[in-house]
Amino acid sequence: MSLVKMRDVSVSYGGKIVLSHVSLRIAAGEIVTIVGPNGSGKTSLLRTIIGAVKPSQGHVDHAQGVKLGYVPQRLHIDETLPITVSRFLKLPCRLKHDAITQALTQAGVPELFDAQLSKLSGGQFQRVLLARALIGEPDLLLLDEATQGLDQRGSAAFYQQIEQVRQNTGCAVLMISHELHVVMSASDRVICLNGHVCCEGTPAVVASAPEYRALFGTGTGGALALYRHEHDHSHDNCDDSHDHQSTEAAE
Amino acid sequence: MLDDFMVRATLAGIGVAFAAAPLGCFVVWRRMAYFGDATAHAAILGVALSLAFSMSIFVGTVVVALLMALTVNFLSRRGYAMDTLLGVLAHSALAFGLVAVSFLSGIRIDLMAYLFGDILAVSRGDLAVIWGGALLVAILICWRWSALLTATLNEDLAYASGINPKREQLALTIALAITVAVAIKVVGVLLIAAMLIIPSAAARPLSQTPEGMALIAGLIGALSASVGLRAAYVFDTPAGPSIVCVAAITFLVSSVLRGLRTAR
Numbered sequence: 001m002s003l004v005k006m007r008d009v010s011v012s013y014g015g016k017i018v019l020s021h022v023s024l025r026i027a028a029g030e031i032v033t034i035v036g037p038n039g040s041g042k043t044s045l046l047r048t049i050i051g052a053v054k055p056s057q058g059h060v061d062h063a064q065g066v067k068l069g070y071v072p073q074r075l076h077i078d079e080t081l082p083i084t085v086s087r088f089l090k091l092p093c094r095l096k097h098d099a100i101t102q103a104l105t106q107a108g109v110p111e112l113f114d115a116q117l118s119k120l121s122g123g124q125f126q127r128v129l130l131a132r133a134l135i136g137e138p139d140l141l142l143l144d145e146a147t148q149g150l151d152q153r154g155s156a157a158f159y160q161q162i163e164q165v166r167q168n169t170g171c172a173v174l175m176i177s178h179e180l181h182v183v184m185s186a187s188d189r190v191i192c193l194n195g196h197v198c199c200e201g202t203p204a205v206v207a208s209a210p211e212y213r214a215l216f217g218t219g220t221g222g223a224l225a226l227y228r229h230e231h232d233h234s235h236d237n238c239d240d241s242h243d244h245q246s247t248e249a250a251e
Numbered sequence: 252m253l254d255d256f257m258v259r260a261t262l263a264g265i266g267v268a269f270a271a272a273p274l275g276c277f278v279v280w281r282r283m284a285y286f287g288d289a290t291a292h293a294a295i296l297g298v299a300l301s302l303a304f305s306m307s308i309f310v311g312t313v314v315v316a317l318l319m320a321l322t323v324n325f326l327s328r329r330g331y332a333m334d335t336l337l338g339v340l341a342h343s344a345l346a347f348g349l350v351a352v353s354f355l356s357g358i359r360i361d362l363m364a365y366l367f368g369d370i371l372a373v374s375r376g377d378l379a380v381i382w383g384g385a386l387l388v389a390i391l392i393c394w395r396w397s398a399l400l401t402a403t404l405n406e407d408l409a410y411a412s413g414i415n416p417k418r419e420q421l422a423l424t425i426a427l428a429i430t431v432a433v434a435i436k437v438v439g440v441l442l443i444a445a446m447l448i449i450p451s452a453a454a455r456p457l458s459q460t461p462e463g464m465a466l467i468a469g470l471i472g473a474l475s476a477s478v479g480l481r482a483a484y485v486f487d488t489p490a491g492p493s494i495v496c497v498a499a500i501t502f503l504v505s506s507v508l509r510g511l512r513t514a515r
Contacts (some may be wrong), residue, residue: 052410070411077404081280082458091404092397092412116459132408142411 002027003066003140003172004049009058011044018044020196021058026140031166031173033183036193037215042176043073045193046142049174066140069133069171071126073144077118085112085120089132099135106168107131108161123154127161134165141165143175155179159186180216253378256371257484263373263381264476264494267437267446270385270430272469273392275447276454276461277423280403284448285334286323289341291431291443293319295348298365298435302355309380309432316428319344324424345440368439368491370480377436384433388426395422400461437476438491445495446472453502456509471501 002025011019018041026032034042047053048060050070062068077083089100104110107130112120120128126146133141143162147155159182166173177183183190183203190206192198198211206212253259278287294312301311323340327333352362361369373381392399402409402416409416434443454467479494486493 047407047410050407050411052407068411070408072405072407075405075408078280078282080452080455081403081461082455082464083404083461084459087460088404092401092409092414133411136412 001063003063004174005061006049007059007061009048009055009060011041011048011053012056013044018195019048019055022193022197023058024191024197024200026172026174028139029166029170029172030188031163031175031186032189032191033187034174034176034191034193035178035180035183035212035216036198040194042193043144046070046144046174046176049142063139067136067138069136069138069141071129071133071141071143071146073148075125075129079118081118083117085115085117085128088117088128089135095135100131103131103135104128106134106161106165108157123150123158126150126158130158130161134169137169138171140172140174143173143177145176145178147177147179155182162186253375256373257480259373259375259378260370260480260490261477263370263378263437264480265473266378266381266385267430267434268450268472268476269469270388270433271446272450272454272472273396273465274388274423274426274430275451275468275472276465277392277399277403278427278447279451279455280461281423284444285337285341286320287427287447288444289323289337289344290316290320290427291434291440292341293344293348294431294435294440294443295365296344296351297348297432298440299348299351299355302360303351308435309384312432312435313428315344316431317425320424320428324420364439365435366439366441367489368435368437368442370437370490370494373436381433381436384429388429391422391426391429395419399423438494442491442495445498449495449498449502450475453498453505456505456512471498475501 004026006022006024009019009022010017022041022045034045036042044053048055050068051060085104086097086100089095089103101110101113104113107127109124109127109131112124112128115124117125117128126148130143130146133143141162146162147158150158162173162175163186165171184207185203187203189200190203191200192206192209192212192215194215198215199206199209201209253262278284294316297312297315298308300306300315301308304311319340323336326336326340349362352360364372398409398414399419399422401412401414402419406416409419430447431440431443434446438446450468450472451464453471454464457467458464475498476494479497480490482488482497483490483493
């Protein structure tokens with residue numbers, strides 16, 4: 001029984017194709033990570049799942065009554081909008097005081113209850129966003145580079161929190177990450193995306209797949225591997241032939 | 252007591268202030284100030300058309316203001332830069348409206364009354380329209396409040412919660428068109444945007460929550476209307492602009508208060 005099922009989904013913005021023929025399923029309770037170079041359609045994929053983007057082709061099916069929790073990549077709160085963390089967590093539905101305290105505790109920031117949203121640091125903000133995603137007791141948690149802007153310790157702690165949440169609530173997690181060492185240790189399944197699904201499977205399988213190595217180089221130990229992005233490669237085990245868009249990596 | 256023109260004027264001003272306050276907050280949060288301006292300027296075209304076809308001015312202005320807002324929304328998605336688009340549409344609507352009014356030779360109309368408002372001439376009928384419109388806007392905004400606020404914070408968060416931000420945007424646009432139509436009599440098309448933005452901007456430093464900001468903006472708007480009218484009576488100044496001047500002074504005071512607080 002899968003929570004979300006994408007069948008042959010293509011997405012284009014103004015004639016530019018960002019996703020082509022993507023099919024995937026997310027099962028209850030699993031942690032799936034999407035990796036891929038910049039501009040490979042990772043964020044578009046998540047936005048298609050939450051319904052913010054309409055596929056130009058194919059279908060996205062949600063299981064009956066499935067609840068999604070979404071942590072966006074970055075969120076700018078306008079200085080002109082005064083809002084406390086607790087009020088933010090009450091949107092869009094009213095919740096009890098206890099539920100908010102519990103979600104903030106789960107996200108590791110119970111002390112921020114009365115803080116103004118626009119005054120939070122990057123790490124605090126990401127945790128508040130996590131708390132907001134958790135508050136509806138989601139079946140599937142979607143994280144879009146949730147640790148962007150956090151230092152290494154901060155992001156390690158953040159992922160530990162996610163693992164903890166999964167253990168406690170049993171929700172599935174679909175996340176985009178640039179941190180390959182995290183991906184390789186924490187995921188049940190990895191999907192390597194570059195406009196299309198290049199390869200997918202357990203971390204060990206993906207790490208040894210030629211498509212993955214073509215995108216990320218042979219070293220999977222460190223995040224630096226991401227930047228060793230080779231553009232010319234052939235897919236030995238794929239029957240479709242295609243070009244990977246070249247992405248200029250900033251070193 | 253409605254026999255006194257000052258009482259009617261004050262009630263009209265307060266009605267507009269309370270409709271404009273929550274809406275004005277969204278205009279400020281969503282950075283739509285010029286959007287409000289463009290919608291208001293289009294209303295003069297609505298006035299001309301209403302007079303030409305002898306329709307109710309309220310209906311004519313609501314329709315034209317709504318059309319204007321929808322046109323802006325539509326064209327902005329077609330890749331025009333927002334400020335250019337609003338600059339073109341707002342001023343052309345105003346110009347076409349003024350030209351259209353000049354064709355209405357049979358009817359003598361006081362253009363100044365529509366540009367700067369004619370709050371002292373508010374009749375009982377006008378008062379009913381203003382309060383009816385204000386109530387409608389208040390109900391619409393209260394009903395959509397949480398969804399609107401979520402969509403204002405982030406569109407993707409709204410989608411993830413099952414809210415369609417485009418529908419919320421439409422609700423806001425309708426509320427804006429109604430507010431413009433009821434505020435013409437009070438402050439005129441040129442100063443409607445001021446009634447939307449200034450009280451909300453003045454309320455910002457004094458508030459901790461979105462609801463608080465809307466409430467304080469309403470109070471500041473009502474205070475500006477009452478004090479402005481009284482000042483207009485005493486100093487024999489034009490009423491609509493006097494109301495806006497008082498609102499501007501409250502903005503100045505609240506900004507200074509904030510400055511003092513951060514300096515401490």
